[in-house]
Amino acid sequence: MTSIEYRLPQQRRLVTALPGPRSAALTERRRTAVGAGVASSVPVYAADVDGGIVVDVDGNALIDLGSGIAVTSVGASDPAVVAAVQEQVAHFTHTCFMVTPYEGYIAVAEKLAALTPGDHAKRTVLFNSGAEAVENAVKIARVATGRSAVVVFDHAYHGRTNLTMALTAKNQPYKEGFGPFAPDIHRVPASYPFREGRNYDGTEVTGEQAAHRAISQIDKQIGAHNVAAIVLEPIQGEGGFIVPAKGFLPTLVDWAKANGIVFVADEVQTGFARTGDWFASNDENVVPDLMTLAKGIAGGMPLAAVTGRAELIDAVHGGGLGGTYGGNPVACAAALATLDRIEQLDLCGRARRIEQIATEQLRALAADVDIVGEVRGRGAMLAVEFVQPGTREPNPEATRAIAAKALEQGVIVLTCGTYGNVVRLLPPLVISDELLTDGLDVLTAAVRDVAGVRPTLAGATR
Numbered sequence: 001m002t003s004i005e006y007r008l009p010q011q012r013r014l015v016t017a018l019p020g021p022r023s024a025a026l027t028e029r030r031r032t033a034v035g036a037g038v039a040s041s042v043p044v045y046a047a048d049v050d051g052g053i054v055v056d057v058d059g060n061a062l063i064d065l066g067s068g069i070a071v072t073s074v075g076a077s078d079p080a081v082v083a084a085v086q087e088q089v090a091h092f093t094h095t096c097f098m099v100t101p102y103e104g105y106i107a108v109a110e111k112l113a114a115l116t117p118g119d120h121a122k123r124t125v126l127f128n129s130g131a132e133a134v135e136n137a138v139k140i141a142r143v144a145t146g147r148s149a150v151v152v153f154d155h156a157y158h159g160r161t162n163l164t165m166a167l168t169a170k171n172q173p174y175k176e177g178f179g180p181f182a183p184d185i186h187r188v189p190a191s192y193p194f195r196e197g198r199n200y201d202g203t204e205v206t207g208e209q210a211a212h213r214a215i216s217q218i219d220k221q222i223g224a225h226n227v228a229a230i231v232l233e234p235i236q237g238e239g240g241f242i243v244p245a246k247g248f249l250p251t252l253v254d255w256a257k258a259n260g261i262v263f264v265a266d267e268v269q270t271g272f273a274r275t276g277d278w279f280a281s282n283d284e285n286v287v288p289d290l291m292t293l294a295k296g297i298a299g300g301m302p303l304a305a306v307t308g309r310a311e312l313i314d315a316v317h318g319g320g321l322g323g324t325y326g327g328n329p330v331a332c333a334a335a336l337a338t339l340d341r342i343e344q345l346d347l348c349g350r351a352r353r354i355e356q357i358a359t360e361q362l363r364a365l366a367a368d369v370d371i372v373g374e375v376r377g378r379g380a381m382l383a384v385e386f387v388q389p390g391t392r393e394p395n396p397e398a399t400r401a402i403a404a405k406a407l408e409q410g411v412i413v414l415t416c417g418t419y420g421n422v423v424r425l426l427p428p429l430v431i432s433d434e435l436l437t438d439g440l441d442v443l444t445a446a447v448r449d450v451a452g453v454r455p456t457l458a459g460a461t462r
């Protein structure tokens with residue numbers, strides 16, 4: 001295993017209050033130039049990013065526990081990725097694969113066929129964003145099955161285009177005012193163990209039962225023979241890092257197979273070592289018919305893919321899929337370097353190590369404060385769900401306050417969840433143990449502070 005070398009010192013350092021004067025000036029400039037609909041979770045502007053550190057335009061060094069939403073798993077300036085991009089960009093930036101094709105696209109497709117679950121014949125088509133990949137998975141499933149209905153789940157997030165807004169569950173902010181949405185999309189209940197009811201006899205609802213609840217609804221309300229695809233995130237991301245009960249995924253996959261329905265695993269957020277394995281589907285040996293991939297695939301360069309069964313993807317007529325930029329050669333070069341780095345640096349192992357370090361601290365925290373409802377997740381995709389003390393009522397106010405306090409101390413954490421009450425941890429997988437521990441110290445101190453429990457935030461600031 002190659003060791004990780006950093007270009008920037010991996011240490012949190014604040015030289016101004018946040019945001020500093022330069023960031024504040026950019027925020028002013030932005031107000032008169034950038035659309036108000038684009039929100040930023042952090043009001044500091046990036047100047048240089050390496051490993052687990054984001055240096056802002058005022059010279060503050062912040063700890064990154066978000067990876068630009070699970071994208072820069074190998075870091076935002078990994079030397080091998082940078083070199084691959086520089087090499088490619090010096091030769092050609094674009095030809096359009098639909099005009100003059102090039103090898104990088106094919107090499108990415110070969111690599112994805114080798115890495116994704118299942119040893120069946122596979123094909124890949126490349127796109128620019130996660131949403132575009134999900135749209136195309138639906139197009140493929142409809143052509144391959146000759147059916148049109150698509151099944152999605154409560155708490156789902158699949159993107160911001162018209163079709164993917166329809167697939168996404170949460171109205172505010174993703175859908176509000178943007179309708180009408182694409183038709184023939186049907187939402188069924190997910191498996192959300194923390195918010196699950198109980199069986200009549202008091203036993204816990206199992207993953208199999210949760211799957212059958214969804215299946216029964218599909219049968220009764222749509223009819224299995226009308227369904228082209230079931231689209232599901234194996235761990236729901238924006239919805240709150242919801243890990244379904246064991247058995248939920250395999251039961252749905254088996255049922256889809258028996259009914260000629262295409263099972264699409266949306267691994268845009270869970271993919272590429274994030275959960276401690278190449279894909280979250282591997283956890284229960286789930287073999288999806290199609291997978292949608294993006295975010296962590298190319299070290300921050302925009303690239304997305306649909307990878308899956310050859311007979312499904314090849315069912316689409318020539319010219320039916322594509323796009324001007326899809327599989328851009330620079331993005332493909334970055335992806336090939338990124339996938340190599342994930343192997344070389346054993347980032348799956350790093351993700352598991354991050355889980356170990358973080359869950360130890362977070363579980364200790366949960367024992368101390370009464371606003372932590374649940375600590376959950378897998379690998380380096382971890383979350384804390386906050387509740388009103390002594391209940392399971394969501395506590396979005398505390399969640400926002402915690403993220404703001406962590407940022408004040410120079411730690412970038414993101415929130416998520418249908419109820420806005422989840423702090424999610426998505427550190428770059430190359431973050432050092434020391435930096436991660438410092439970031440977690442700040443975060444847990446912020447939680448204690450908001451919960452009104454000793455010690456104070458100042459006590460934990462080194």
Ligand SMILES: *Cc1c(COP(=O)(O)O)cnc(C)c1O
Binds near residue numbers: 129160267294
């Ligand atoms: C982020 C995300 C998308 C959308 O990806 P974009 O690149 O933002 O279009 C789709 N599905 C899941 C699960 C995601 O997390």
